Amino acid sequence: MFKLIHQDKNSRARLGKLSTACGDIDTPCFMPVGTQGTVKTMSPLELEEAGAQVMLCNAYHLFLRPGIEVIKHSGGLHKFISWGKPILTDSGGYQIFSLALLRKVSDNGVEFQSHIDGMKHLLSPEDVIDIQSGLGSDIMMPLDECVHYPCARDHARLSMERTVDWGRRSKERLAKNLSGAGAKDGQLLFGIVQGSSYEDLRKECAEKITSIGFPGYAIGGVSVGEPKNLGNDIVDFTCGFLPPDKPRYVMGIGLPEDIVEAVGSGIDMFDCVVPTRYGRNGTAFTSGGKLVVRNSPYIEDQGPLDRQCRCYTCKNFSRAYLRHLFNTEEILGLRLVSLHNINFYLDLMRQIRDAIKKDEFAGFKRNFLSSYIKN
RNA sequence: GGGGUCGUGGCCUAGUCCGGUUCAAGGCGCCUCCCUGUCACGGAGGAGAUCGCGAGUCCAAAUCUCGUCGGCCCCG
Numbered sequence: 088m089f090k091l092i093h094q095d096k097n098s099r100a101r102l103g104k105l106s107t108a109c110g111d112i113d114t115p116c117f118m119p120v121g122t123q124g125t126v127k128t129m130s131p132l133e134l135e136e137a138g139a140q141v142m143l144c145n146a147y148h149l150f151l152r153p154g155i156e157v158i159k160h161s162g163g164l165h166k167f168i169s170w171g172k173p174i175l176t177d178s179g180g181y182q183i184f185s186l187a188l189l190r191k192v193s194d195n196g197v198e199f200q201s202h203i204d205g206m207k208h209l210l211s212p213e214d215v216i217d218i219q220s221g222l223g224s225d226i227m228m229p230l231d232e233c234v235h236y237p238c239a240r241d242h243a244r245l246s247m248e249r250t251v252d253w254g255r256r257s258k259e260r261l262a263k264n265l266s267g268a269g270a271k272d273g274q275l276l277f278g279i280v281q282g283s284s285y286e287d288l289r290k291e292c293a294e295k296i297t298s299i300g301f302p303g304y305a306i307g308g309v310s311v312g313e314p315k316n317l318g319n320d321i322v323d324f325t326c327g328f329l330p331p332d333k334p335r336y337v338m339g340i341g342l343p344e345d346i347v348e349a350v351g352s353g354i355d356m357f358d359c360v361v362p363t364r365y366g367r368n369g370t371a372f373t374s375g376g377k378l379v380v381r382n383s384p385y386i387e388d389q390g391p392l393d394r395q396c397r398c399y400t401c402k403n404f405s406r407a408y409l410r411h412l413f414n415t416e417e418i419l420g421l422r423l424v425s426l427h428n429i430n431f432y433l434d435l436m437r438q439i440r441d442a443i444k445k446d447e448f449a450g451f452k453r454n455f456l457s458s459y460i461k462n
Numbered sequence: 463g464g465g466g467u468c469g470u471g472g473c474c475u476a477g478u479c480c481g482g483u484u485c486a487a488g489g490c491g492c493c494u495c496c497c498u499g500u501c502a503c504g505g506a507g508g509a510g511a512u513c514g515c516g517a518g519u520c521c522a523a524a525u526c527u528c529g530u531c532g533g534c535c536c537c538g
Contacts, residue, residue: 122500143499181499189501202501228499310498338499345498360500367503368496383493421503
């Protein structure tokens, strides 16, 4: 399942390979986010050409629409969305956090009020595993409770303990589904570590979750309003509580600088909406930093978004044209900048893997941050 | 030459009849910032007008009066 290929000699960064039912994933990796079964504005072909080895979908959203039965009847999620490579599905745990006004949480699960039609749905950790079993995702995430920052210690402890309990119940449910043919062979379930900003709670959670035993571990509850440095610290010390022989996934991270930082702490997997969301809003990631292509300095700029990039967008279109597309609200602009951003992220991951292979990650990180941040 | 009508930020307009806590407003455009397991082609904010110009009335004028300049329309 997970093979640690190389440990960088001068940092905690590592190179690995995660094998799933639908193929291998080179780590550290970035998983483009396709909440509703699509990475917004991008076709599976474009994703594949950019080098994506895995994508993320959201079980909660797909459960609401089109519904699990529709996807089952279509032959599973991979077939439904025409993506043959690995899929990781998020549980809806993050929606407990982000849809605060539309839900109620108890030990038994979450009551969501659908943002689509207002209907109420009660989802237990078992329901969420059943949904993901039905989707046929390669890596499933258990329901967890992600809290805002700052979070009172008592509340952080309760949600941490609830997350552990839900993790245990999720694992039991998956075992039952696998033995009863309710799940696809080889479906993996990761454990999630919560505990807010409290190091001792993170440690306790990591110990409890790893003693339950999962094929991979995620760090949740980061980038929920905390200061930047604290977020990095949480990832860093939590990583130290996780076993080296299993993949480590930090959920929802992040900006390029966050990813480079977290790789240095020993993280293997990332997902983030930023490259596509920023792409749709006219901000490009480049080797020289963020570039808001809508801004006036680019009105006559004949250069590409990033001279060092070889993506379709950079090979064919100028900043001036992209700015024009955004100013006239033409859909192609959203697509081209999203495409570039995804290429930038996946290329960044390739460079990271390459640097680790050569034991040069520390230098790579230093160089990257200095040229990226200076903008 | 006579009569009428209009003139408010880059653009289009509201307000003028009944002058003063909707009087300087709105839309578009322009500019900038934000976005981290996506309720999202989203969110927030900013700059920019001595209301054509001049004089008068009044405690007070985009608003009333007179003059003047410019645009448009009609009549000679």
